[in-house]
Amino acid sequence: LKGRVVVLHAFQMLCPGCVSHGTPQAERLHRMFDAKDVAVIGLHTVFEHHAAMTPVALEAFIHEYRLTFPIAVDRPGDPGPIPVTMQAYQMQGTPTAVIIGRDGRIAYQGFGAEDDMALGARIAAALATRPSP
Amino acid sequence: LKGRVVVLHAFQMLCPGCVSHGTPQAERLHRMFDAKDVAVIGLHTVFEHHAAMTPVALEAFIHEYRLTFPIAVDRPGDPGPIPVTMQAYQMQGTPTAVIIGRDGRIAYQGFGAEDDMALGARIAAALATRPSP
Amino acid sequence: LKGRVVVLHAFQMLCPGCVSHGTPQAERLHRMFDAKDVAVIGLHTVFEHHAAMTPVALEAFIHEYRLTFPIAVDRPGDPGPIPVTMQAYQMQGTPTAVIIGRDGRIAYQGFGAEDDMALGARIAAALATRPSP
Amino acid sequence: LKGRVVVLHAFQMLCPGCVSHGTPQAERLHRMFDAKDVAVIGLHTVFEHHAAMTPVALEAFIHEYRLTFPIAVDRPGDPGPIPVTMQAYQMQGTPTAVIIGRDGRIAYQGFGAEDDMALGARIAAALATRPSP
Numbered sequence: 461l462k463g464r465v466v467v468l469h470a471f472q473m474l475c476p477g478c479v480s481h482g483t484p485q486a487e488r489l490h491r492m493f494d495a496k497d498v499a500v501i502g503l504h505t506v507f508e509h510h511a512a513m514t515p516v517a518l519e520a521f522i523h524e525y526r527l528t529f530p531i532a533v534d535r536p537g538d539p540g541p542i543p544v545t546m547q548a549y550q551m552q553g554t555p556t557a558v559i560i561g562r563d564g565r566i567a568y569q570g571f572g573a574e575d576d577m578a579l580g581a582r583i584a585a586a587l588a589t590r591p592s593p
Numbered sequence: 594l595k596g597r598v599v600v601l602h603a604f605q606m607l608c609p610g611c612v613s614h615g616t617p618q619a620e621r622l623h624r625m626f627d628a629k630d631v632a633v634i635g636l637h638t639v640f641e642h643h644a645a646m647t648p649v650a651l652e653a654f655i656h657e658y659r660l661t662f663p664i665a666v667d668r669p670g671d672p673g674p675i676p677v678t679m680q681a682y683q684m685q686g687t688p689t690a691v692i693i694g695r696d697g698r699i700a701y702q703g704f705g706a707e708d709d710m711a712l713g714a715r716i717a718a719a720l721a722t723r724p725s726p
Numbered sequence: 727l728k729g730r731v732v733v734l735h736a737f738q739m740l741c742p743g744c745v746s747h748g749t750p751q752a753e754r755l756h757r758m759f760d761a762k763d764v765a766v767i768g769l770h771t772v773f774e775h776h777a778a779m780t781p782v783a784l785e786a787f788i789h790e791y792r793l794t795f796p797i798a799v800d801r802p803g804d805p806g807p808i809p810v811t812m813q814a815y816q817m818q819g820t821p822t823a824v825i826i827g828r829d830g831r832i833a834y835q836g837f838g839a840e841d842d843m844a845l846g847a848r849i850a851a852a853l854a855t856r857p858s859p
Numbered sequence: 860l861k862g863r864v865v866v867l868h869a870f871q872m873l874c875p876g877c878v879s880h881g882t883p884q885a886e887r888l889h890r891m892f893d894a895k896d897v898a899v900i901g902l903h904t905v906f907e908h909h910a911a912m913t914p915v916a917l918e919a920f921i922h923e924y925r926l927t928f929p930i931a932v933d934r935p936g937d938p939g940p941i942p943v944t945m946q947a948y949q950m951q952g953t954p955t956a957v958i959i960g961r962d963g964r965i966a967y968q969g970f971g972a973e974d975d976m977a978l979g980a981r982i983a984a985a986l987a988t989r990p991s992p
Binding site: 779782786787790 | 878908916919924
Binding site for chain 2: 474513514523525
């Protein structure tokens with residue numbers, strides 16, 4: 461992912477705000493931007509209803525919602541319910557969008573619904589920022 | 594349910610057309626009509642991804658989507674994947690809406706997205722039809 | 727119109743709530759119900775910006791928005807700005823929906839956005855009510 | 860406007876695609892971006908129904924739709940119906956969006972509905988391009 465802008469979409473398959481807005485938005489981002497410039501990555505950060513949101517269920521979800529961007533499963537927390545990456549980024553819930561710049565640093569992190577126009581602008585701003593040599 | 598109009602909403606928790614349209618519509622029907630006149634009943638008719646759409650997962654789904662109308666689980670088919678009631682009504686998929694008149698007969702059955710205005714009209718027409726004595 | 731249910735849609739062509747919701751809804755009603763049962767009638771009730779909402783402008787509006795239900799122009803008020811029918815019905819603004827039953831009496835009158843499902847139900851209820859002989 | 864990115868929104872007050880999508884989008888752009896960076900300018904390019912879309916009617920429209928970005932009226936064509944700026948830019952109809960870069964050159968011109976996310980990205984790309992000294 462070196463030199464690319466990364467958009468991380470943290471979600472849960474049973475989170476209404478993700479299913480109705482955030483996850484389809486991530487799919488559109490994936491289709492709109494060139495993968496050489498922007499990498500959209502999903503992260504299934506299950507922090508509740510663990511028995512329901514299993515890897516098998518996630519696979520069915522990805523299939524039914526025709527998601528084509530790569531999706532990873534966050535490592536379960538030990539001992540708490542919050543998974544590891546979600547803790548590391550101190551996310552407040554799902555959906556969370558994280559934009560990581562070409563220099564590998566977090567350019568933006570937001571919890572909740574993101575406006576299409578604003579998100580497009582933020583990603584383009586990150587694309588325009590080149591790391592100093 | 595005798596003498597009442599029944600609206601049956603057959604759905605699957607991982608069916609995008611149900612989650613984005615049919616199921617919230619059933620919830621609004623349940624809140625808009627008087628329960629003495631119209632009974633809205635959900636039916637979880639799982640015919641695919643059985644390992645994902647378990648009763649535990651359905652319970653989490655109901656909780657997350659704040660559904661307040663009663664929801665039954667259709668009996669698994671034996672031996673096929675199509676559950677029993679879904680077979681009995683010869684449903685083509687999910688979501689399916691069934692309107693049952695005051696006389697206990699099917700007044701309407703439709704597969705796919707239902708227009709709000711048309712559905713409201715169909716239910717009111719069923720309400721206006723009293724069984725002959 | 728005798729014996730039919732009449733839906734009166736009072737609007738102004740420069741009223742945002744009419745253009746985005748009420749007027750297209752009236753057009754859908756007109757197309758969904760049988761004209762033998764339900765007559766949808768528009769009424770241009772201009773009570774502000776009279777110099778802008780002229781008959782010529784209304785004609786252009788009807789053409790651009792492809793409206794096919796009949797639309798009348800409310801008679802200007804004398805001396806005030808409120809037109810005659812709007813005054814007679816004591817409408818509070820636009821859009822206003824009026825449902826007139828088969829017996830010629832007002833069954834419902836509402837100001838503002840009408841929910842599709844609720845409006846469909848109200849019209850069907852009016853259809854189901856036959857005047858006593 | 861020197862050094863700023865300019866977004867030109869050409870519209871007609873009786874064009875449904877403008878009223879339902881393009882014009883409110885221009886208003887959101889105007890509110891979302893800093894005026895020091897991006898100037899949103901409306902242009903009323905009347906090429907039909909001239910008797911309906913008069914300056915008086917436009918003023919009522921601007922008032923009713925609470926538009927806060929500056930709006931100019933395109934000079935009537937002579938002799939044809941197409942106004943002067945619309946001709947100069949060879950616009951195909953309304954709405955048309957034109958993005959003018961910091962260097963004063965047209966960076967993008969599009970006819971019809973613009974996707975929020977794509978438009979946000981295009982404007983940010985124009986912002987990121989500085990004229991060579």
